[in-house]
Amino acid sequence: MASHYEAPIRKPLVLGDKSYHDVTVDIAAPIEGKANKSWWIAFSIALAAFIWGVGCIIYTISTGIGTWGLNKTIGWAWDITNFVWWVGIGHAGTLISAVLLLFRQKWRMAINRSAEAMTIFSVMQAGLFPLIHMGRPWLAYWVLPIPNQFGSLWVNFNSPLLWDVFAISTYLSVSLVFWWTGLLPDFAMIRDRAVKPFQKKIYSLLSFGWSGRAKDWQRFEEVHLVLAGLATPLVLSVHTIVSFDFATSIVPGWHTTIFPPYFVAGAIFSGFAMVNTLLIIMRKVSALEDYITVQHIELMNIVIMLTGSIVGCAYITELFIAWYSGVEYEQYAFLNRATGPYWWAYWAMMTCNVFSPQFMWFKKLRTSIMFSFFISIVVNIGMWFERFVIIATSLHRDYMPSAWTMFSPTYVDIGTFIGTIGFFFVLFLLYARTFPVIAQAEVKTIMKSSGEKYKKLRDAGKPLYQISTARPVIIEKGPITDDVLMGEEVPLKDDKVGLAELLDALGTFDPTKQEADNLQQIKGIGPQMEATLNQIGIFTFEQVARMTVKEYELLDAITESFPGRAQRDDWAGQARILNNKK
Amino acid sequence: MASKVIHAFYDDDDVLMHAVKKVRAAKHHIEEVYCPFPVHGLDKAMGLAPTRLAITSFLYGCVGLVVAIVMMNYMMIEDWPQDIGGKPSFSFVENMPAFIPIMFELTVFFAAHLMVITFFLRSRLWPFKEAENPDVRTTDDHFAMEIEIHGNEQELRDLLLDTGAVEINITEK
Numbered sequence: 001m002a003s004h005y006e007a008p009i010r011k012p013l014v015l016g017d018k019s020y021h022d023v024t025v026d027i028a029a030p031i032e033g034k035a036n037k038s039w040w041i042a043f044s045i046a047l048a049a050f051i052w053g054v055g056c057i058i059y060t061i062s063t064g065i066g067t068w069g070l071n072k073t074i075g076w077a078w079d080i081t082n083f084v085w086w087v088g089i090g091h092a093g094t095l096i097s098a099v100l101l102l103f104r105q106k107w108r109m110a111i112n113r114s115a116e117a118m119t120i121f122s123v124m125q126a127g128l129f130p131l132i133h134m135g136r137p138w139l140a141y142w143v144l145p146i147p148n149q150f151g152s153l154w155v156n157f158n159s160p161l162l163w164d165v166f167a168i169s170t171y172l173s174v175s176l177v178f179w180w181t182g183l184l185p186d187f188a189m190i191r192d193r194a195v196k197p198f199q200k201k202i203y204s205l206l207s208f209g210w211s212g213r214a215k216d217w218q219r220f221e222e223v224h225l226v227l228a229g230l231a232t233p234l235v236l237s238v239h240t241i242v243s244f245d246f247a248t249s250i251v252p253g254w255h256t257t258i259f260p261p262y263f264v265a266g267a268i269f270s271g272f273a274m275v276n277t278l279l280i281i282m283r284k285v286s287a288l289e290d291y292i293t294v295q296h297i298e299l300m301n302i303v304i305m306l307t308g309s310i311v312g313c314a315y316i317t318e319l320f321i322a323w324y325s326g327v328e329y330e331q332y333a334f335l336n337r338a339t340g341p342y343w344w345a346y347w348a349m350m351t352c353n354v355f356s357p358q359f360m361w362f363k364k365l366r367t368s369i370m371f372s373f374f375i376s377i378v379v380n381i382g383m384w385f386e387r388f389v390i391i392a393t394s395l396h397r398d399y400m401p402s403a404w405t406m407f408s409p410t411y412v413d414i415g416t417f418i419g420t421i422g423f424f425f426v427l428f429l430l431y432a433r434t435f436p437v438i439a440q441a442e443v444k445t446i447m448k449s450s451g452e453k454y455k456k457l458r459d460a461g462k463p464l465y466q467i468s469t470a471r472p473v474i475i476e477k478g479p480i481t482d483d484v485l486m487g488e489e490v491p492l493k494d495d496k497v498g499l500a501e502l503l504d505a506l507g508t509f510d511p512t513k514q515e516a517d518n519l520q521q522i523k524g525i526g527p528q529m530e531a532t533l534n535q536i537g538i539f540t541f542e543q544v545a546r547m548t549v550k551e552y553e554l555l556d557a558i559t560e561s562f563p564g565r566a567q568r569d570d571w572a573g574q575a576r577i578l579n580n581k582k
Numbered sequence: 583m584a585s586k587v588i589h590a591f592y593d594d595d596d597v598l599m600h601a602v603k604k605v606r607a608a609k610h611h612i613e614e615v616y617c618p619f620p621v622h623g624l625d626k627a628m629g630l631a632p633t634r635l636a637i638t639s640f641l642y643g644c645v646g647l648v649v650a651i652v653m654m655n656y657m658m659i660e661d662w663p664q665d666i667g668g669k670p671s672f673s674f675v676e677n678m679p680a681f682i683p684i685m686f687e688l689t690v691f692f693a694a695h696l697m698v699i700t701f702f703l704r705s706r707l708w709p710f711k712e713a714e715n716p717d718v719r720t721t722d723d724h725f726a727m728e729i730e731i732h733g734n735e736q737e738l739r740d741l742l743l744d745t746g747a748v749e750i751n752i753t754e755k
Contacts, residue, residue, distance in 0.1 A: 020593075020618065020723035145657055154657040158666055163683040170691045177698045184707065185721065189618070192718035208702065209711025212720055214628055216705045217620040222633045223701045227694055230639075234690050241683055444619040444723075448595075465596040467746035472590075474739070477753040 004448040008459060012452035013107055015290040019453070020444050025570050027186075027440040028193055030286040032568045035433055038285065046425035053419005056412045057132055065135050067412045073405045074395045078413040079129045080245075081387040082420065085270070086126035087168065087242055088263070088383060091235055092271025093119025094175060097182075098231035101224065106450055107299055109442040110291045113186075114282065115275050116179040117435070121427040122274070123172045125420040130164070132416070160244035167241040171234060178227045181220065184210040186436035195564025239267040246390065253333035253394030256321075262314035266383060269307035269353070272300050273379035280373045282432060291438050294367050301366040304379060308357030311386075315354060333394055341406060342393040349389050352382020502536065502554045506543040517541045521578055524569030544575035586731040587613065589716050590742045591724050591749040595621045598725040601745035602627045605729065608741055614728040616720040635704075639697035646692025650685040716751075724748070 014023075035043075060067050070077055093115035100108035131137045142148075143165045145155050155162050187207035194200040210216070243259035256262075276297065283292040322334040337346045356378045360366040397404045431437070448454045454464050509516070516539040519530045536555075538544060547555070552566045592598040598621065605612055612628050625632075655674045658664075658681075663671045671677050702708060720726045729738060735752065742750055 024618075024722045145653065152661045154662060156666060157654050157658050157684060158669070158671075158677070158680040160683075163687075166684050166687040166691075170687045174690065174694045177695065181698060181701070185619070188713060188715075189721040191713065192715070192721040204713060205709050207713065208707040208709060209713045210707060210721075211713050211715040212616045212618060213705075214615040214617065214621075214624050215630055215633075216707075217617060218625040218630060219633045219635055219701050219705055221620050222635045223698060226636050226639045226697060230643075230690050230694050233686075237683065237686060237690075244683075441619040445622075465594045467597050467600060467744075468748075469744065469746075471743065472747040472750050474750045474752070477751060 006449040012455050013450040015452050017453045027438050043429045046422045049418050049422025050426050056415035069409045073403045074407045077392045077407045079133050082417050083126050083129035084387045085384050086122045088267035088270045089274045090119040090122040091267035092275050094231050094235040098228040101228040106446045113439045117431050119175050121424050160248050163241045167238045171238045185441040239263045252329040265307045265310040270383035272303050273376040276376035297372050298367050301360045305357045305360035312354035337393050345389050349385040352378050506546045509539040522574045541575040541579035547572040587755045588729045589751040590727045590747040593748050597746040613730050616715045616726040618721050639693045642696035643689045643693030646689040650688035654681045
């Protein structure tokens with residue numbers, strides 16, 4: 001079909017000789033396999049940090065905000081710094097899934113799922129800070145415009161803090177439904193592969209009974225397009241409104257009209273850095289290097305470079321406008337940032353955010369995975385300092401020099417921040433083991449245009465598909481009989497009839513002509529399973545390669561060990577590859 | 583009532599498209615096609631009407647905007663007008679600039695959520711709903727075309743045999 005055409009100069013987005021089924025197997029693998037040791041180590045560390053954070057939050061709420069390092073001059077410090085930092089990180093997910101969808105950027109498909117997960121988890125962390133800063137979080141519903149016992153006292157709709165309530169909750173909930181509707185077909189894929197009843201139940205619950213009808217897909221695509229159209233201005237509005245928390249005040253250093261675009265660019269900047277941090281690890285751990293390629297990392301690095309440069313322009317504009325305004329308080333606020341007692345925070349911000357992304361002009365550096373990972377961490381740190389500089393250093397020297405002070409965080413401040421990082425990683429690590437981390441249904445749609453296999457076929461002038469003339473198998477199924485329902489037709493353990501049927505399908509092994517293969521080369525077959533297979537009469541890769549769902553089930557019934565193992569590890573596929581290599 | 587259906591399985595989206603066009607050209611009604619991923623142009627080839635979800639979303643957005651305006655006018659202007667920071671709330675038009683962020687947010691909130699709820703209800707998707715795809719392979723790499731049989735089993739079989747199907751199932755539904 002002509003619609004699959006893509007210019008040959010574009011590099012493939014899915015590497016390797018992948019068929020549609022290979023995509024399924026690769027993306028289901030992390031969910032169906034077992035967690036390795038490094039996952040458990042990472043999870044334990046994250047959980048410990050999370051529990052430490054919970055302890056700090058409980059202490060804060062039971063004792064009061066006095067447990068933080070705030071004082072009467074600096075009323076906002078780490079809490080709001082962390083809030084803005086986490087909200088900002090969230091922005092990349094929506095940008096990737098919504099804005100890049102509108103621009104028809106196919107490379108988003110490998111990373112949008114995880115980026116959206118990151119959005120949801122980080123906005124959850126962000127939401128915690130205003131909540132605990134309220135002091136009495138059980139009264140949080142007071143921010144909602146609901147009739148109350150105080151007569152007709154309503155919330156103040158003129159306040160940017162209330163705008164924030166609406167913006168963040170709309171953002172979180174819309175991101176969540178955007179993410180979930182996209183997940184339905186992928187959960188359905190996992191559901192249909194699940195062999196254990198419990199998994200099957202859970203994934204059919206999560207997939208909302210997705211069946212993949214043509215009409216459902218038509219609606220699905222429309223819903224995604226409209227949601228992308230809605231989420232694009234939404235994501236821009238969220239950080240705009242967060243910046244209003246500062247920009248609508250009259251505090252020198254906060255009262256800045258360039259805050260909205262400057263904050264949005266900064267949010268995308270920090271968010272892409274976090275996506276890079278997470279995905280560089282995930283592609284390795286979950287063996288997804290064929291989907292999240294170096295090209296993906298390079299493109300994200302370019303976005304980091306661009307948005308980092310916008311942020312740099314904003315910093316310089318701020319300085320210029322402070323000087324040009326002629327307002328001495330404004331001028332002092334910026335002079336104090338760069339040369340006052342918090343100079344180190346200011347220069348850390350400048351180095352990390354303005355200087356470090358400029359390395360990405362060099363192709364060698366932006367295609368280096370180690371370097372990208374390093375810069376992504378640097379940017380995350382830099383963006384935290386940006387918020388700290390804006391918030392704390394603008395407050396610590398106000399109009400009255402006798403009130404000037406410094407901020408030092410208590411262990412509760414630090415613990416709460418570390419706790420949210422722990423919470424974030426707990427959620428992300430659980431996600432990585434239970435959710436399809438790549439939007440596999442979407443990736444399958446670009447296989448023919450951007451998959452390496454099909455690109456090679458096209459370059460060689462070969463057709464991408466052939467209508468096979470082989471006669472299809474015709475199966476006539478009568479109404480389901482009671483025998484099947486009662487499970488009476490399933491062969492029992494060591495059933496001779498079942499064995500004969502299995503070997504009929506797989507072919508028999510002739511020791512005089514053939515040589516037995518080492519079946520343990522197939523992942524999932526151990527010495528014990530090999531012995532069992534040999535006992536049945538299966539000795540070669542060729543035989544294993546012929547196995548289909550029907551044979552797997554027969555085998556499971558006969559051996560009664562590791563049900564579903566063979567299908568999950570795709571023994572037939574593995575055996576085919578091994579047989580070809582022989 | 584038990585009716586007989588024929589399921590033709592394909593393992594390639596382009597082959598499926600050819601088959602759909604062929605079956606349609608032979609004036610048979612395609613009951614359904616189950617796909618593992620969206621196939622572009624399939625809805626047109628099958629003769630499905632375009633979806634109106636985008637229109638509903640626009641209408642829901644208008645509802646959200648009206649809700650926001652009515653709510654803020656009632657709460658800030660009519661029910662308890664206050665003078666906050668020297669900016670009295672006695673006129674909706676004069677105070678409106680401060681209401682724009684929430685007007686926007688509620689428009690998006692209504693448009694997005696109500697459209698998704700409409701989608702779930704129209705496509706019959708909700709927790710505990712049983713999946714209805716005829717074969718587990720249709721969420722992996724197979725496409726299933728479902729055609730109802732009305733005493734024309736042999737004719738349909740012959741038609742489907744050389745469309746490149748990998749498997750043809752005839753089942754009671």
